[in-house]
Amino acid sequence: MTTQNQAEAASGHIQLIMVNNCAESVWPALLGTTGHVTPQSGGFHLGAGEELTFNVPLMWSGRVWPRRGCAFDAHGNSTNGSRCTTGDCGGVLRCAGNPGAAPATVIEMTLGTPSSPVHFYDVSLVDGFNAPVSMAPVGGGRGCGVAACGADLNVCCPSALEVRDREGRIAGCRSACGAMGGDRYCCTGDYGTPAACKPTMFAHLFKAICPRAYSYAFDDASSLNRCKASRYLITFCPPQPQY
Incomplete structure (x- = not known):
């Protein structure tokens, strides 16, 4: 760990750097898990090529996801009710x-716990897909990996899972649970265990294209990254090579 990283870790915070590498705006959204603060009041705007850096407390746990196709007024409310x-x-x-x-493509993270300093993070497609994303430690680190779905799943989204925008373009790809519901697809009820809930053909498709992302609720643990760093880079539409 560099001197700068040591100083940042000693301050009791982890730095998140969010970069929009997409060709259009995204509106990152954030949510702390129960008992954790929600940074940046839960959301902000990033124009194409823009970035924002902010701190979260050590041991912070929560999720980040991109929003697309938004329109807000100066008070942060949707315009025309959209x-x-x-x-x-x-x-x-x-x-x-x-x-x-x-x-929505979701980044999940737990940046240490009272019993362990190790950070855990992943990219999840359990809630479907709406933009390529990645998360990686700045400067690398021992045992650290890249969590990502760098491919555009909208291009190959099965018609049963498509979500289209106002112009009729494919804007997102739902999960099988989101599209069809039911215990079998949502891994609930009688299917609420890893032994009972198996990946669907759609989950297999997601996994084949984005092997470093969770494709369904009980996906294998290879999609979970473990690290200990003081700075992480979250990129929307990460550049090639895709992960």
Whole structure:
């Protein structure tokens, strides 16, 4: 760990750097898990090529996801009553505890616990897909990996899972649970265990294209990354090579 990273870790914070590498705006949304703060009031705007850096406390746990196709006024409210095409959280810029609407590509992280300093993070397609994303430690680190779905799943989304925007373009790809519901597809009820809930053909498709992302609720643990760093880079539409 560099001197700078040691100083940042000693301050009691982890730095998150969010970069929009997409050709259009995204509106990142954030939500702390129960008992954890929600940074940046839950959401903000990133224009194409823009980035934002902020701190979260050590041991922070929560999720981040991109919203696309949004329009907000100066007060952070949707204009003309419209909502983000994907990932919307109640028609407002600052999500304030709203978990967001599927489909959305979700980054999940737990940056240490009282019993362990290890950080865990992953990219999940359990709630579907709406944009390529990645998360990686800045400067690398021992045992650290890249969590990502760098491919655009919208290009190959099965018609049964498609979500289209106001112009009729494919804007997101729902999970099998989101599209069809039921215990079998949602890994609930009689299918609420790893032994009973198996990946569907759609989960197999997601996994084949994005092997470093969770494709369904009980996906294998190879998609979970373990690390200990003081800075992480989260990229929307990460550049090649895809992960």
